[in-house]
Amino acid sequence: MVSEPAGGAQGAAHGGVPDPVTMERLRRRVNGWYAQAGRALPWREQDCSPWGVLLSEVMAQQTPLSRVEPVWRDWMEHWPTPSSLAAAAPGEAVRAWGRLGYPRRALRLHEAATVMVERHRGEVPNTPAELLALPGVGAYTAAAVASFAFRIPEVVVDTNVRRVLARTVEGKALPHVTLTRAESDLALRAMPAQRHTAPSARAEANVWNVAVMELGALVCVARGPRCADCPVADLCAWNTAGRPAYDGPPRRGQAWHGTDRQVRGEILRRLREQHRPVHRSHLDGAGPDPVQVLRCLDSLVADGLVEPLSHNRFRLPA
DNA sequence: CATACGTGGTT
DNA sequence: TAACCAAGTAT
The missing domain is CATH 1.10.1670.10 (Helix-hairpin-Helix base-excision DNA repair enzymes (C-terminal))
Structure with missing residues (x-):
């Protein structure tokens, strides 16, 4: 049977x-x-x-596709090729990343685009x-x-x-x-x-x-x-x-409340909103602990996600 | 090999 | 509401 x-x-x-x-x-x-x-x-x-596929895969890392799709369309419109992204400021990639999370991915995508231009004929x-x-x-x-x-x-x-x-x-x-x-x-x-x-x-x-x-x-x-x-x-x-x-x-x-991750995210959120350099005083409220905010700001600079300027001003990297 | 790294929807 | 989870990678 x-x-x-x-x-x-x-x-x-x-x-x-x-x-x-x-x-x-x-x-x-x-x-x-x-x-x-x-x-x-x-x-x-x-x-x-292939560029569109690569973009989708990086954006989808640890991120639901429902949130990826609108950002992917926006990126493909602005930067339809690796060379177009490589020609942009890395900070623009971070800004266009919006709230997808893990913004280092945007920076790495920009680096990858540069590598493709320099070593792979832009492909x-x-x-x-x-x-x-x-x-x-x-x-x-x-x-x-x-x-x-x-x-x-x-x-x-x-x-x-x-x-x-x-x-x-x-x-x-x-x-x-x-x-x-x-x-x-x-x-x-x-x-x-x-x-x-x-x-x-x-x-x-x-x-x-x-x-x-x-x-x-x-x-x-x-x-x-x-x-x-x-x-x-x-x-x-x-x-x-x-x-x-x-x-x-x-x-x-994954811990979240009160962590450096949360504070880093808040700092970056404030910098994304501004299209001009921001004074450190505007970033103080990114967390309850000033020491933690400073530490996070330093780590963001070390990661290349934030560019320090003179007079305690900061912006997304140019 | 364990840990850090964002963000928001679902249970 | 707190916890879990999402097309992972780099260190």
Whole structure:
């Protein structure tokens, strides 16, 4: 009567090593789901440039896409190429970053644009190694740009991929706190084996990269997963095991109130508003402790996010 | 390898 | 309301 055993428990969960047949079935389902459920984001358009893809990936680091999209459109309008951004003042990039968070990303994007002008003829480099060498581009972003912009089937591992694989293959509620070697191996095994030699496998690998991320973003979410809408619910080791609770080490939340992060953010918010140098007295209210405000101002200067001028004045870097 | 680094929406 | 979390990177 049973023509197809519960895939997760039978085919994938033992030792965390998925068998190729189970992985292929998983990929087919997820890729099919993506074809009908994936969002039409602007950087997924066929005619989006590699620069647009890179911009979207950096903006999306630790940041919800709903907040990324309007800023991405604004940047693409102002700076449609790496050379156009490189020609602007770095402070303008920081200002246009708005409230996306982690404003160092804006600075690194500007640095990366400069590198592209000086070393890559103003183009986004098309090899994983060259991408990885760009400021602000780490393992995830390099793989994502390679796959999405240049159709190079690198293994893309982000928080969504980790969570989907932890659940479907390993039967766990959430992945480890930090990316482990075992997870990287698993992500590699989840890719089509012939992706480097067969064009169809390469295409499948590139779709899988974006599809599994989309599944993690829309269905297999961290809190309140929508398993009823999941295309692989019957193959999922976690779901078929009754969705056991997370049992790993506690996850450290990020402190915020009263931290340097908050004060730095407030200082930068004030400088973004002003298009003229600001006196230090206007920054004092960025936090309750003057010593802390001074320390944060110094660290912002050290990071290159703030430029000190004479007479205790400051501005975004020119 | 642990920690710092923004911001705002959701639970 | 406090906590959690989001297409991570650099040190």
